[in-house]
Structure formats: structure tokens, C-alpha cells
Amino acid sequence: MPKKIYVFKRFERFWHWSQAILIITLLITGFEVHGIYSLFGFEQVVGYHTIAAWTLVGLWIFAIFWHFTTGEWKQYIPTLEKADAMIKYYAVGIFTNAPHPFRQTTRHKHNPLQRLAYLFVLLVIGPTIWFSGWLYLFYDVWPEYGLANLPLEWVAVAHASAAYLMLIFLIVHVYLATAGHTPTAHIKAMITGWEEVEDEDEEKTKI
């Protein structure tokens, strides 16, 4: 019998979906700023991008606070244990209806590949994009901070590269959201907070 566990708390779900909207907005507007296509017009799109960016900064302040006060930051501690099993599962098992090698619990919401991917987002993509983005926003005061000789293009390249990585993450992330035991299981969990898991004793299911 499958059993339901409450994995994603209300703030977490709010954080996830508002962040999703903001990141998608930032990607759409950001690539226009980058000159890939023309949708809203440069002046408007820079405005939208900036508003979305500051909103996301605000959201992250709450999220960081939440993660540290609840101890949920531990969910992102990386591990390679069973990572090979996960890779094998995505490469073969998923097609042959093999059992999922990872048992989700409230203490271990993320499988080892998720942990690695999210950690990469949090530690590499995030800081790169924030730092370069702020430099971008405060371009006019660079000389006051001794950055007069920093080429804007470097900042742009860093910002755009991180954005491209975020886009790739988004593609894979959205797809893997359908890789639960039913295609919509993970998505439902992210909306309601409740995930169906195999009926096993939670205490025994450590990865």
C-alpha cells in the first residue's frame, strides 16, 4: 500500500513556485536583454528583468532564513552514495519498470542526483548570476569601487553563461519532474506537499 508523506511544507511550495515563475521570467527577459530575440523592446525588458531580479533577491532572503532556521539546508548536503544507482535507474531501470532506488522521506526529500544538481544551482549558478547581475545593475558606480577597468563584457559573459546553465537545469528539472512513479506524482507533491511513497517504515529507509 502506498503511503502519503508530507514532504513539502507550505513555505517551501510557495518558494518553489514563485521562484519558478521568476526564473522563467528572468530567462525570457534576460535572453532578450542579451539580444537573442526581440519581444518587449529593450528598455521595457530591462525594466521587467530588473524588477523580477529584485523580487527574486527578496524571495531568496526569506528562503535562506527559512532553510537555516528549519535546518532544511541539510537536504542539500551532497552524497555520492547511490548516485550510480540513480544514474543506472535513469539510463535503464526507468524503461523496464525497475523499482526506484531512492526512498523519499521527510528527512531525505532529494535523491543523490537531485542533491548534486541543486547544490550546483545553489553554489555555482546562483552566486555567479547574483554577483554578475549586481555588477550589471550597479555598472555606473564601478569606478567608486575600483572596478573602472573591469570589462562589462566579462560580466555579461558570466551572467549569460550562468543563465544558459540555469536554462539547461530548467529543461532537465522539468522533465525529471515527470519521472516519479506516475508522470504527475512529483508535480502533485510540489503542489499539495504530499508525496506517495512505498509503504515502508520511514526510519529504515535511509539511502
Add this chain to the structure above:
Amino acid sequence: MIYKSVGVGLFFAIGLIAASSNWVYGKTPDTVTPAPMQLSTADHSKFEVLQQRFKSGMELTKACLGCHNLAAKQVHTSNHWNWEIPNDKTGQLVGKRNVLNSMMVATSSNGPYCARCHISNEWKDEGFDFTAEEQVDCLACHDTTGTYASNKWHQLRVKCSACHVEWDKSKAREVVRKPNLSELAKQVGKPSVKSCGGCHFYSDGGDGIKHGDLDSSLATAPRHLDVHMAQDGLGYSCTTCHKTEWHQMMGSQYEPESKDEQGVDVAAGSRATCESCHGLVPHPESANPKLNNHVDRIACQTCHIPALARGGRPTKTYWDWSTAGRVDDKGKDIVERDDKGRVIYSSKRGGAQWAENLTPEYVWFNGRIEFTTMDDSIDPAGVVQLNTLAGGPDDPKARIWPVKALRGKQPIDAEQATLVAASLFGKKNDGFWKTFDWTASIDAAMKVAGREFSGQVGFVETEMRIPVNHMVAPAEDALACVSCHSREGRMKDVEGLYMPGIGSVPILDKLFLTMALLALSGVLLHGAIRVISSQKKG
């Protein structure tokens, strides 16, 4: 409320003073002559010395100098008088007397014809005395009717077709009328747009030909053409910005200021820069705050002069002297026009290209302009830069400026590989327009210039860039961000410039887009296999 009552009180007080002064003096003041310059404290039409018939410009000048006894001395030290400007930045001696272009080539060799725009009465040849006070032609600038410069020029009786390839005979009588000096003298005043425009709108042989941002449409400018000079707006004249002290004009094109860092100082006399009135933080707080971040690297003109030749007069962009002189079977001049009636070939002037609403070109410019002169050797096979605007992305004094580019082909001394002057006008048999003989024309011109000429005529492609300053559009017509911030934006040919909107290292974009596409096709393929394999089981 308090301000209102003070205001009303003041209003009555002023009315009372005005009324009582009339009452005290017992009469109403004389009606002020409706001269254009009502701000003046002098009505020249009442001066006794001007109540005479002037037979020559020199006679009139003597009358002017009777009161304005320092004026000629001041004029004698001005660029307008000397046509020769030592450029401190480059050490070159420039000015009209020294530089060349691909339009009318050179002033020095065209005797009285080019000199007719000089502010002198009778500069006819090399014998002209630049120290003669009575030679200063006061009316050249102080005529307020806007008729003098043109009439003066036409007294030369050059063949009309020399300039008016599209000559309308019906107007001939009007333009060649001798200026009535006595009448004009009574109407003198500060230079109007028309006074300056009498020469400056017609540089190099016709309305708007040379500059593109200076043509006769400015004399009756609507707001969208020039927000400062608009007849229905601020109504500035040229001298509002080109302030003059001691007859020295501010804002020479030979030594422009590319980046004014002094800010507002118009009270001390404008330096004919935008910043002189608008300051170093020119955009209001209500505007996009990014705009003020641009002023360190982008000249005001770049955004605020979105296009040249916007007043309905085309400007020449290309002048090819190498094909001039071709005549038809009967030996008559040829004139060819495009579908808009613009002359694209004439025997006298060669090939031409024109433009209206011309998008300027953009270059880094730090205020230093170096000219290629007849002293410099050139590469006859290359494109000779007649002037070089210095500056680049790493030069803090440089900003990106709009320029009007003049391109063309002009004569050279093929043996010495140098640029040459040429005589175009001329009643003798050495003017090109009379003989279509380059050798004779150049020979005559080089003699005037005191230079050697081998007799071997060639032609070289040339380019010249003139920084653009006029036809400032209203703010709502200024360039939008996207005009530059896009891959095909206006700055795409400006070197060493990175800005948002133009992408970055193209290979990086390709690499990442490929990766993203691979990720997308990867997950789609993965998903498809999942669907197929689950169907097989089902």
C-alpha cells in the same frame, strides 16, 4: 494664497508706476520701430550717419566703425575673418584657407568665389589686406533681413548653371538684385538664423549639401526639426548657443569639445556645448535613471540627433569628381536626375549621391581632428581620410559621436601622390567649369597655393567625417534604447564597444544554445523511450 496676493499687489504697483511715468512726462513714448531686435537699446534707423546712400560696403563699414570703433579690430582676430585656425591639439594650421574636401575641393584656389562668403567687402585675390578695417563687412553677419549674403554672392555674376543645375530662371531677377546697403544698414542687429545661414546653410555649393544638419529649413524650423530653434517653440538663434564675446564665436568645428566636463556655465557665456546649459547630469529624475549613466561615453548628439537632413532638403553623401566633364554629342552639359529629381550627375560637378533623414555614422571622438593636407603623401590606391577623428574606447576623453560622412573621389597629383587644389570657377581659361580641363584647373590652383604640380592628374577615393551638432530633436524623438542595444543596432560598427543587447562572445552563445538543445532533445528522447517501453508492457 499669500503669493497670489503679493503677485496681484505687484501687478498693480507696476501698472501704477507705468501709468504715472506717462503722466509725469506728459506724453506716450514714441512707437518703437518694429525692428527684429526690440531688445536692443539702439534703433539704428534713427542714426544720422546711416541716413545716406552707401555706394559700397566699405563706405558702410566706415560709418559703422564711427561708433563701433573696436569692432573691426576684434573681427580681425576671429576665425570668421582669418579662415585660418592654429589647432592647439594637433599643431596643424587649419581653417577654410588650408583644408581640402571632396566637395568644392579648396577655397584658396577659387579666388573671389569662395571668398564671397568671407566677411570682407572685397577679398578678390592674394593681394587682399587682412589688416584693413574698412574691409570688414559688417552686414555679412548683422544683416537681419536674410537677403544680404545671397545677394552679395550673386553680384559675382557666375553663370547660374555653375551652381543651379536645377536652375529656375523665374527667380533670377530676384537673387541678382544688388543689395540696398542704405536700407539694410538701418535694419542691422544681432545675427539671426538667416544671417548665419546665408553662408553656413549653403556650404559647398548649395542648400544643405555639405552638413546635413545645417540647411535653410532651420530658418523656419518646426519643433520636431530643432527643439531649440523652433519657431513654434524656444526660437533660439545660432548665437544663443554660439555665444560671442569680442566678435569671437564659441564652438568651432575645427576644435570641438567632445566631452564638456565643466557643466553649466551659460551665465558666464555659453561654450556651445550641450552641457553648458544642460549640465553634467542632463536627464531629469523622471527619466530612466540609466540615461544619465550614458553621458560619460555617449555624446548628447548621438541620441538627440536621430537623423540628418530632416527638414526636406537632401544632403550630399557622395561626390565623384572623377566623372565630371562628360558632355553630350553636341558638346553640351549633361544633367542626370534620380526619380526624386535630385541631380546624380552633372558635367560640372560629376557624380553625386544624396540622402534625406540620413542616419549618422558613429565614431569615438575625443575632440582632436587631424587633417590630411596637400603636404601629406597619400596612397592613391587606398581611401584617403581627409580628416581623422581621434579617440577610442580606452580614451577617457572620448565619447561616441554622430558624424556626417562625406565620401567621394577627388583629384590628386598622381606623380607626387598628394592631394591638390583645383580651380572651378573662373572667367579665364583655367576654371574647370569653363574648360573641363583638370590639368589647367589644378595647375592654376596650385600656383595660387604656391605648390608644385607635376601635371599628372589622378583621382583618389576620400572620406571626411564632420561631427554633427544641429537639428536636435525633441526628447520624445530621441533614440530609444533599442536603437543601439540590439545586434543590428546603430553602434554595430563602433570598435571596442560592448553593451547589453548585442550579445557577447558569439561562440559562447552557440555553445550554450547547442547544449540547451541537446538537453532538450535528450529529455524528449528519454521521455519517448519511456512512453514506448511502458506501452509495450501494457
